[in-house]
Amino acid sequence: xxxxxxxxxxxxxxxxxxxxxxSELKCRAESQITLKEWAAVIIARKRLANKPETAESLSxxxxxxxxxxxxxxxxxxxxxxxxxxSFEAYQIGKGNSPNTVYLIKHN
Numbered sequence: 001x002x003x004x005x006x007x008x009x010x011x012x013x014x015x016x017x018x019x020x021x022x023s024e025l026k027c028r029a030e031s032q033i034t035l036k037e038w039a040a041v042i043i044a045r046k047r048l049a050n051k052p053e054t055a056e057s058l059s060x061x062x063x064x065x066x067x068x069x070x071x072x073x074x075x076x077x078x079x080x081x082x083x084x085x086s087f088e089a090y091q092i093g094k095g096n097s098p099n100t101v102y103l104i105k106h107n
Contacts (some may be wrong), residue, residue: 006084034073035062064091
C-alpha cells in the first residue's frame with residue numbers, strides 16, 4: 001500500500017467531501033457521526049470486499065487517533081487540519097518520520 005501524509009489525506013477528504021454534497025457519508029457526518037461509527041462502516045465494507053489488510057490498517061489508524069485523543073471518540077467534524085497537524089506532530093514526537101505518519105499501516 002502507498003503511504004500518504006496528512007496533507008495528501010486532507011486533500012483527498014476535501015475532494016471527496018465536496019464532490020457530492022448529498023452523499024450519505026456527508027449527511028451522516030452532519031448528523032453527528034463519530035470517528036468510530038464511520039470507521040466501523042468503512043472497515044466492514046473492506047472486509048466484505050475481501051480486503052482484510054486494508055480493514056486492519058484502518059482499524060489501527062482509528063486506534064492510534066483514539067490513543068492520541070486520550071481514548072475518547074471524536075465527531076468527524078472535530079477532525080480538521082489543525083487536529084491532523086497536531087496528530088502528525090505527536091507521531092513525529094514518538095520517533096516516526098513524516099513519511100511514516102500515514103493512516104495506513106505499514107505491511
